[in-house]
Each structure stands twice: as C-alpha cells, then as structure tokens.
Amino acid sequence: MSEEQIPQRDDELGAAIEGLPVPARPDDFVSALLTRIVAEEEAIADAPPQGFPATQTVLRRWLDGRRVRRLLIAAVAAAALITVGTLFGVSRGPDNTLHFDPDPATAREVIESTLAATGAAESLQGVMVLGGVEDGEFREFERCTFVVNNDGDLARRQVGESSNTGALGFDRVYRVAEHRLRHLATYAQPYTVDSTTHEPDGTTTVDHREGTSVAQEWSQMAAGPPYRAVVDDMLPWVRLRAYLRQLLEGEAPDMREVTVDGRLAWELTTVQNSGNLRDDSSAAQPVTIVVDQETRLPLVYRWLYRGQESPDSLFEDSLFELRFGDYRLGDEIDDDAFKVDVPAGALMLGDEMDPGFEGLDDRSFSEIDFDDQMLMREQIGAVPGLPAWHPQGFGLADATWAARPDVTPVPRGTATLSLAYRRGLDAFYVSAEPTDRSVETAGSWTEGEERYTWRVDKSDPFGKAWGTSLEYRRQHTRGVRLHGGAFDGFVAHLVLDPSVLPHLWVQNDRYTATVSGDLSQIEMIQVAESLGAPWMKE
Amino acid sequence: MCMVLFLAQMALADGGSVPLIVAIDDGPEAATLFERTGEQATEASASVLAAARARDHAAFATIVEHYDPRLRALAYRLLRDEHGVNDALQDAYVKAYLRLGEFRGDAGLGTWLYRIVYTTCLDHLRAASRRPQPQESGDEAMDDFAEAAVERCDLEALLNELPPEQRVAVILVDAHGMGFAHTAEVLGIPQGTVASRVASARRKLRRALATREQSEGSVTS
Numbered sequence: 001m002s003e004e005q006i007p008q009r010d011d012e013l014g015a016a017i018e019g020l021p022v023p024a025r026p027d028d029f030v031s032a033l034l035t036r037i038v039a040e041e042e043a044i045a046d047a048p049p050q051g052f053p054a055t056q057t058v059l060r061r062w063l064d065g066r067r068v069r070r071l072l073i074a075a076v077a078a079a080a081l082i083t084v085g086t087l088f089g090v091s092r093g094p095d096n097t098l099h100f101d102p103d104p105a106t107a108r109e110v111i112e113s114t115l116a117a118t119g120a121a122e123s124l125q126g127v128m129v130l131g132g133v134e135d136g137e138f139r140e141f142e143r144c145t146f147v148v149n150n151d152g153d154l155a156r157r158q159v160g161e162s163s164n165t166g167a168l169g170f171d172r173v174y175r176v177a178e179h180r181l182r183h184l185a186t187y188a189q190p191y192t193v194d195s196t197t198h199e200p201d202g203t204t205t206v207d208h209r210e211g212t213s214v215a216q217e218w219s220q221m222a223a224g225p226p227y228r229a230v231v232d233d234m235l236p237w238v239r240l241r242a243y244l245r246q247l248l249e250g251e252a253p254d255m256r257e258v259t260v261d262g263r264l265a266w267e268l269t270t271v272q273n274s275g276n277l278r279d280d281s282s283a284a285q286p287v288t289i290v291v292d293q294e295t296r297l298p299l300v301y302r303w304l305y306r307g308q309e310s311p312d313s314l315f316e317d318s319l320f321e322l323r324f325g326d327y328r329l330g331d332e333i334d335d336d337a338f339k340v341d342v343p344a345g346a347l348m349l350g351d352e353m354d355p356g357f358e359g360l361d362d363r364s365f366s367e368i369d370f371d372d373q374m375l376m377r378e379q380i381g382a383v384p385g386l387p388a389w390h391p392q393g394f395g396l397a398d399a400t401w402a403a404r405p406d407v408t409p410v411p412r413g414t415a416t417l418s419l420a421y422r423r424g425l426d427a428f429y430v431s432a433e434p435t436d437r438s439v440e441t442a443g444s445w446t447e448g449e450e451r452y453t454w455r456v457d458k459s460d461p462f463g464k465a466w467g468t469s470l471e472y473r474r475q476h477t478r479g480v481r482l483h484g485g486a487f488d489g490f491v492a493h494l495v496l497d498p499s500v501l502p503h504l505w506v507q508n509d510r511y512t513a514t515v516s517g518d519l520s521q522i523e524m525i526q527v528a529e530s531l532g533a534p535w536m537k538e
Numbered sequence: 539m540c541m542v543l544f545l546a547q548m549a550l551a552d553g554g555s556v557p558l559i560v561a562i563d564d565g566p567e568a569a570t571l572f573e574r575t576g577e578q579a580t581e582a583s584a585s586v587l588a589a590a591r592a593r594d595h596a597a598f599a600t601i602v603e604h605y606d607p608r609l610r611a612l613a614y615r616l617l618r619d620e621h622g623v624n625d626a627l628q629d630a631y632v633k634a635y636l637r638l639g640e641f642r643g644d645a646g647l648g649t650w651l652y653r654i655v656y657t658t659c660l661d662h663l664r665a666a667s668r669r670p671q672p673q674e675s676g677d678e679a680m681d682d683f684a685e686a687a688v689e690r691c692d693l694e695a696l697l698n699e700l701p702p703e704q705r706v707a708v709i710l711v712d713a714h715g716m717g718f719a720h721t722a723e724v725l726g727i728p729q730g731t732v733a734s735r736v737a738s739a740r741r742k743l744r745r746a747l748a749t750r751e752q753s754e755g756s757v758t759s
Contacts, residue, residue, distance in 0.1 A: 010740055014712030017743075020694050022611045023620040030602060033628055034595050037635050041593070132734055141730075320730065 107255040107268050110291055111244050117296040118241070118329065120424045123149040125328040125337075127159075128237060133302070133319040145326075146237065147337050150424050152397060155338045222357040222418035223398035224429030225501055226462040226514055229418070237324065238427070240301045242502045242518050244289065249521050253289075260300065264293040297327050357400035357418060387430055387515075388485075389530035390421055391523050397422040428517030430527065431461060435512045460495065460505045461514050482506060484529040487513065492528050494521055504528055587647065591638050598635055605648060608714055609655045615709050616659040618698055622666070630658035652724040656706060663702060693743065700739050707732050708739035 026032075118124055125147040131140040146156045222229040247253055253270035268289045290300035301322040386396075398420035416433040478494045492506035503516030504524040513531055515524045589597035606627070613623045613630075634654050641650055697705060703725075710721040711732070718736075722729040 008711065008717050009715060010712045013708070013740060013743055014715065016693055017615075017697065017709060017713035018611075020615075020697070022607075022614050023623065025606060025610060026624060029606075029624060029627075030599050033602065033631050034599060036628060036632055037595065037598070040632055040636060132730065134734070134738075 107253045107266075108248060110255065110266050110268065110296070111247055111253075113296045114244060114291050114298060115241065118424075119426050121150070121330045122424070123147065123329070123331055123333045124237075124425060125326075125331060125333070126237075126324055127326040128156075129323040129325075131321050131323070133321055138321060138323075147333055148238075148425065149333050150422060152420065152422060152427065153333075153338050221400075222402070222416075222431075223400045223420040224418055224427070224431070225516055226431060226503075227357065227402070227416065227418050229429075237298075237322075238517075239501050240289070240298055240322070241426075242516075243287075244298075245518055245520055246496050246502050247289075253287075257293075258290065260290055260292075263299075265290045265299055266293060295327060295329075297329075298324055300324070357402040357416075386419070386532060387527045387530045388532060389526055390428070391423070391519065393423040394421040394426070394428065395423070396420075397427070423518075426518040428515065428519045428523075428527070430531070431514045431516075432531070433461060433512055435459075435507045435510055459507055459512065460493065461512055462495065462500060462503055462505065462516075480504075480525055482525065482529050485531045486511065487528060487531060492525065494524065496521070587638075587641075590635075591641075598638070601647070602631055605651050608648075609651060612652070612706065612709055612714070613655055613659050615697065615705060616656075616702055617662060622662060626659050626662045627655065629662075630655040633658065646720075649720055649723055652710070653726065656724055657726075660702070696743055696745075700742060704735045704739040704742075707735035708743065711736050712740070 125145070127143065127145050129140055130142045130144075131138050133139070142158060144156050144158045146154070148154050221227075247268070247270060251270070253268040255269075256267050258265050258267045268291065270287050286304045288300065288302040289298055291297070292299050301324075302319065304319050396419060400418045402416045402418075417431060419430040421428050421430070478496065479491045480494060482488060482490055482492050487506045487508055490506050490508050492504050494502075494504050496502050501516050502519075502521075502524075503514050504521075505512065505514045506528055507513070513528065515527045519527065586597050586600055590601055609630075610623060610627060613626050614620070617623050617626060630651075634651055637654075641647065697708075700708070706725065707721060710716045710724060711718065716724070718729040718732045722732045725732065
C-alpha cells in the first residue's frame with residue numbers, strides 16, 4: 001500500500017489501544033450524576049425571569065457585549081464591500097467575453113483573464129491532483145482526470161498509482177447528464193475488510209472481497225448544492241472558479257511571477273479574513289492561486305484550513321493543495337467520456353441515500369415554461385420563488401424539487417427547490433426550503449460559580465447539509481440586508497470561505513434560500529433580492 | 539468541503555452509504571433498550587430516548603451506563619487523570635441531559651454524546667492549561683518524560699505524548715472503530731483533517747508497536 005493512502009481503520013493498532021487500562025467507573029458515579037442533575041433542574045426552575053420571551057433570550061445573548069460591536073464592524077465592512085464591489089465590479093462586453101491583456105499589470109486583471117479563458121468554453125478537460133502539505137512537502141491523496149461540458153455533464157476518473165494499489169484504491173467515475181442528475185461510481189478496486197474484525201452485531205458491513213467491484217447509482221440528485229448534487233464536491237475546479245470571482249471584489253491579492261515545472265506563472269496570494277466574528281488575526285486564512293501565464297488557467301490552488309475553533313484551541317491547521325494540468329479547452333467531448341461501464345457481477349450498493357429530487361416534469365426542461373405558475377402548481381403543488389433577475393447570459397438549465405429535502409423531512413407542498421443556471425462553464429444555483437428553526441440551538445450551564453452559554457447555529461443550509469465543520473466557515477460570513485423580494489429587510493449572509501462554494505443564505509420565518517456558485521457578491525445579492533415568495537400558496 | 543468529500547470518497551464512505559461504524563458492545567440485557575437503526579451501530583430505542591427527554595432520570599441513567607465505557611475511555615485518554623475524567627464526564631452528561639431536548643437525531647445519539655464529551659474534555663484541558671503548573675512538571679520535565687517514553691516504546695506513554703487532536707482521532711478511528719466521516723462529525727472538523735491526524739498518529743504509534751513486537755519476538759525465541 002502506498003504511503004499516501006490512509007485506511008479507515010488500523011485494527012492492530014486499535015486493538016492495542018483498546019487493550020490499554022482505563023480506570024473503572026466509581027460505584028457512586030451515576031447516583032452522583034443524578035444528584036447533580038436534580039440540582040441543575042432546581043437551579044433552572046428557580047432562575048429569575050429573563051425579561052424576554054424564551055424565544056428571544058438566545059437572540060439577546062447573542063447580541064450582547066462584544067457581538068454587538070462585531071456586528072457593527074460587520075455592517076461597516078459589508079457597506080464597504082458593496083461600495084468597493086460597485087466601484088470595481090466586473091463589466092462584461094456584449095459578447096460576454098474578455099480578451100485578456102497579454103501583459104496584465106494587476107492581480108485583478110489576471111483573475112479576469114482566467115475567468116474569461118474558460119467562461120465561454122464548451123468543454124474543459126484536465127488532470128487534477130489533490131493533496132496536503134505536511135512539513136513543507138506535498139502529499140498526494142488522489143489524482144484524477146476530469147471533463148466537464150457546458151451542459152453540466154461531468155466525469156472524473158481516478159488515475160495513477162493510487163488507483164491500482166492498496167485497500168483504498170478504486171476507479172471512480174461520476175456522471176451527471178440528461179437533466180436528471182445521476183451519480184454513478186464504480187469501485188473497480190477492492191476494499192478488503194478482514195472478516196475476523198466483524199463485530200458480532202454485524203454492524204461492520206463493508207466486505208468487498210478482493211477483486212470485486214462496487215457500483216452505486218443515485219438518481220434523483222438535486223440540480224445543485226447545498227443538496228446532494230454532483231457539482232462542487234466532485235470537482236474543486238468549480239469551486240476555485242467561484243472563489244476566484246470573489247477575489248475580484250475587495251482587496252486585490254498580492255501577485256508575483258513564479259515558475260512551475262518550467263512554465264512562467266503568476267502566484268496570487270491573499271488572506272481570507274473573517275473580520276467580523278473574531279478579534280484576533282488567527283482567523284486569517286491564507287490562500288494561494290498560481291495561474292499559468294500562457295493559458296491563464298490555474299495550476300495550483302492552496303489554502304489553509306483553520307482547524308481551530310478558538311485562539312487557544314488545541315486543534316491544528318491543515319494546508320490543502322490542488323494541482324491542475326494537461327488542460328484541453330473547448331474540445332468536442334465524445335459521449336463516451338461520460339459513459340460508465342459497470343463490470344458484470346459488480347456489487348450494487350443500495351440507493352438509500354437517494355436525495356429524492358425530481359425534475360419538475362418528465363419532459364425536457366426546454367419545454368417547460370417556468371413562468372407558468374399554473375403549471376408549477378400542477379407539478380409541485382405550489383409556486384416556487386424563482387429569481388426574477390440573473391446576470392446576462394445565464395439561463396435556467398436544471399430544476400429539481402424534493403418533497404423531502406436532504407436533511408429535514410417536510411410534507412409535500414412545502415418542498416425544497418433546487419435550480420441550476422448556466423452560462424458556458426459558469427453556473428450558479430438557487431435553493432429554497434422551509435425554514436427549520438430547530439437547527440439553531442443554544443443553552444447554558446453552570447460550572448462552579450461561572451455560567452457558560454453556548455450557541456450552535458446551523459441555519460445555513462450548506463452547514464445543515466455538511467455538518468459541524470461549517471461552524472467555522474460561518475466565521476467567514478458577512479451580513480447584508482436585502483432590499484426587495486421575498487426576503488426584503490432580512491439580513492443575508494455571504495459565506496466567502498475558500499473551503500466551501502461561495503454562497504449567500506437568507507431566511508425569514510418561513511423560508512430559507514441560498515444563492516451560490518459563479519456569481520460576484522453583488523450578483524448574489526441581486527439574485528437574492530429578486531426571489532419571489534417561495535412556495536406561495538393560493 | 540471538497541477535501542472532506544474527496545477523502546470520504548477515498549474511504550468508500552461517501553454519503554454514508556457504506557456503514558462502517560461499530561461503536562458499542564451491548565450486553566444481552568441491553569438488547570431491548572438499544573437497537574440498531576439503519577447505519578447506526580446501536581442507538582437508544584425511541585422509548586428510552588423519549589423518556590430521557592421527558593426528564594426521566596432512570597432512562598437517562600440507562601443511556602449513560604450504556605455509553606459510558608467508551609466515552610470514559612476516550613475521556614481518560616484525553617485527560618489522563620482519573621479524577622478529572624469523572625469530573626469531565628459528569629459535566630458532559632449534565633450538559634447532555636439538559637440539551638437532550640435539542641437532540642434531533644440527525645446524527646446518532648452516540649455520535650452526539652461523543653461530541654459533547656470531547657468538547658467538554660477540551661474545556662477541561664484548556665482550564666487545566668491555564669492553571670499554574672508545579673515546577674517539576676514544567677516543559678523540561680515533560681521533555682524528559684517524553685524521551686523516557688520513547689525509549690521505553692511504551693504505547694500508552696506514546697499515546698499520551700500525541701497532541702490531543704491526534705490522540706482523539708486515532709482513538710476514535712482505530713480503537714473505537716469509527717470511520718472518518720463519523721469521527722469528523724464528532725470532532726467538528728473535515729474528514730481530510732481526520733485522515734491527516736490519524737496518519738500522523740499512526741506513524742508515531744507504529745514505532746512503539748513494532749519495537750514491542752520485536753521485543754516479544756526475541757523473548758519467545
């Protein structure tokens with residue numbers, strides 16, 4: 001097995017650790033615990049009224065002291081952001097293309113030329129290497145080829161040594177096509193689990209005998225994130241493009257000339273700073289992007305993922321790096337590029353993770369008049385809040401809905417909507433779902449004489465979908481109050497962290513919407529302000 | 539997020555479609571109270587959970603007694619202090635009890651409890667680090683201890699020498715049999731970071747195991 005591959009479990013080591021002694025639980029542990037619980041309950045019952053309704057105490061705690069100051073700073077920052085974005089926003093020509101200057105003078109010009117180099121292309125192929133940097137050395141995790149076209153079809157195949165050796169090697173292909181999103185992965189390499197390690201209760205169910213293949217197909221994928229869709233996570237190149245666009249706003253990255261494998265390139269470095277929720281500079285998140293001078297295509301994308309949750313945290317940071325190469329731009333892509341052959345006898349995994357999204361009709365989307373509200377009612381029982389505005393050149397390419405969203409089951413008629421808009425290789429996504437207040441939780445406890453409060457807010461559907469790691473990402477959130485549309489007067493949150501697809505989320509009492517993808521911050525806001533009332537009932 | 543999913547894909551655990559978790563051994567008497575729910579290993583039955591949420595102390599005690607062995611092992615490996623472990627676990631269980639009404643079931647109850655215990659232990663570690671340390675347990679003394687541990691190639695000592703974030707990762711993944719995905723959920727970090735920490739920890743611990751095996755082999759021969 002190559003050193004780059006990390007098995008899920010080292011049984012021998014695990015058994016050795018398990019065998020280490022652990023002090024026994026004191027006999028009176030549980031009774032002491034229950035005594036303490038009773039005391040806590042009595043303390044809570046005796047606590048004086050807060051002066052706010054219970055539902056508002058969380059908000060009040062959140063708004064007190066430093067948070068108010070931080071919010072004020074955030075508001076000023078957001079206002080400045082909008083001003084800067086307005087002054088330096090990207091204006092495209094009528095043909096929606098930019099012809100890059102052969103000798104750009106600024107990082108902004110380099111980024112614009114990079115986006116222009118691929119934005120109008122019909123296809124893009126290349127090789128992508130994912131790895132991490134440890135002790136200054138790059139460690140390759142995975143190498144794959146990828147191909148995308150402007151219909152949103154996508155395929156990725158793992159190549160190289162790692163696909164041929166070791167327990168974790170496998171061939172993986174994705175396909176998204178035919179407007180009904182599908183995900184098909186073929187694991188052509190074995191994933192072997194020693195049968196002796198199986199637990200008596202049978203919960204270790206991975207038992208792919210050596211040489212077998214495992215395939216999985218998920219139909220009913222969403223049109224785009226934050227729901228399960230083969231968009232961002234399968235191809236970080238997409239996320240890189242979206243993030244590059246964000247760099248056109250705000251402070252320009254530093255730029256210097258470098259050489260990568262004998263090729264002249266520009267290295268852009270910037271620091272993504274949270275700015276509004278943490279006072280210290282440790283939240284700063286360095287990002288490096290290297291762009292080939294000749295092709296204007298990205299070669300390296302490196303970012304520091306801050307693992308720590310607080311300045312004195314014990315967590316460590318992780319430096320991730322993506323390398324790109326062997327680009328082919330605009331080639332005609334054969335259908336076979338997206339074809340996936342499942343070997344005979346392959347183990348087909350179940351589809352219990354089917355996200356349950358459906359196209360709005362079995363007909364091709366081009367035949368659907370999305371302005372026809374009667375049709376929408378007929379199809380899904382309600383009228384979704386389609387955006388009334390989007391940047392020039394974009395068109396609705398895919399629309400899906402689910403009677404149940406990925407995470408929270410909801411009845412039909414309060415369904416989740418997922419839309420994809422495309423313009424060449426650019427794409428942005430809109431989602432709307434019922435607001436789930438239960439994902440925002442808070443509380444407090446007493447320790448000695450100190451009283452601690454905590455708050456976990458996963459209101460961002462991207463966070464709800466992908467778990468607690470997004471709690472950190474939320475620190476890279478900027479608030480902007482919307483003026484217009486279904487969310488008029490509500491604060492939208494722009495999440496601009498390189499480790500997640502740039503997006504905006506906003507919620508009112510009934511609905512939560514997101515806008516994500518290849519849009520500038522201003523454009524995200526404009527799209528959000530144009531959203532009609534989602535699921536407007538008759 | 540991309541890194542997270544990449545590594546999840548590498549591990550054949552993407553989308554949770556491949557259950558990997560083996561968490562807790564159930565005694566026969568617990569069979570009626572704890573049951574397997576889909577991909578989760580063993581979780582409290584709905585009735586026990588509902589009773590605990592309704593402030594039934596006995597039901598909550600049942601849950602605690604069920605999960606305590608693994609959580610205690612984790613806490614002890616993190617805190618390395620027998621009394622501190624009991625304090626931390628008491629704090630964690632009280633928090634869990636008070637917050638049980640907010641447990642939505644998106645993650646398994648075990649995963650939820652693991653996270654509470656883990657974060658509570660970190661709080662205790664931070665609090666301990668802010669307290670004045672005795673002179674003899676300063677850095678120099680710790681360095682000496684570490685060197686001695688390496689020389690002894692004692693697994694427990696080397697495990698204790700790992701940074702807490704690596705220690706907890708290797709314990710959850712290797713000793714408690716969690717996959718990267720669930721470990722990431724417990725720790726609140728990306729799966730890629732879990733993989734990186736586990737790999738680093740294994741490299742260090744493997745050295746101890748190899749030496750021990752060599753030693754045992756020479757004794758046998």
